[in-house]
Amino acid sequence: MKALIAGAGRLGTQIAQVLAAARNEVTLVDVDEDRVAALAGRLPVRLLAGDACDPAVLEHAGALTAGLLVATTGDDEDNLVVSLLAKRRFAVPRVAARVNDEENTWLFDHRWGVDTAVPAATPLISLIEEATGATDTVALLRLSKAGVDVIETAITPRSRAAGRTLAEIALPEGTVVATVVREGRPTVPAPGMRLRPGDELLVVSHTATEGEIHAAFQ
Known part of the structure; x- marks a missing residue:
């Protein structure tokens, strides 16, 4: 599967590692050129410097053929824009997005192209059960967010x-x-x-x- 991750912070890089280890073709996009340069050679993924809110950047990253897009930036507005573009413009089958501020959780649904919202806090036991039950992307995202x-x-x-x-x-x-x-x-x-x-x-x-x-x- 081709997977596209927007945001190369701790959450984005960890899920990139997990997906790549499971033999997925992963592209990691971040607006910070220095951060992308620092990751070069450290991750078995394609790295791209650019703003994922820009449709041209998403297209260059492979959104047209991606089976999964995960928006993991630290900005809820950016994550919503990326999710909407992924679903409406590029018809990505599965879109997950990180919710940084729990007050914004209500926005993260199908209206903004989000199939699965990744909450800021989930009980640790539940996270372990999800991760050991399957190689579920969202479960692993939640693990990373929970520390x-x-x-x-x-x-x-x-x-x-x-x-x-x-x-x-x-x-x-x-x-x-x-x-x-x-x-x-x-x-x-x-x-x-x-x-x-x-x-x-x-x-x-x-x-x-x-x-x-x-x-x-x-």
Whole structure:
């Protein structure tokens, strides 16, 4: 699937990582040229500097063929404009938008082209349940907004986790393996799933650092 993300802040970059890890073709757009330049080489996505509220920028980013657009800027007005353009002008099948100010939540509906509004706060337990139940884009967006890190780690032949089941791996407290991408296909992992070299794991945690996550598997 081709996915277009407007806004390269923490939320936008994390969802870009998640979608790219699941073998989606991702384009990340941000109006801040310095921010885009700083991300070059750090993300496996196409980066584009420009204002996503400009139809020409959206078209250049691939909105005509995108299956998903996520508006994650820090400005509700911008997110609404981007969503409306995506749905009405480019007929993007699925549009999700971040709500920065809860008082504006009522605006984020089909009238502005929004299929799913991403609220500012959702209970952590609900977020974990959604993320572990499926590779759902909106659930992962909510995780990022709630301060939960989405971290990718890969299993190699030298990894200590290779050949072991998930149940045998001591994970840091507050950490869950949300998805295992095997041979390009994301799967919902069971405790008895045995990890193989080549597996890519998407891990969510609200306490552990990226280094601690990698140490548990490598």
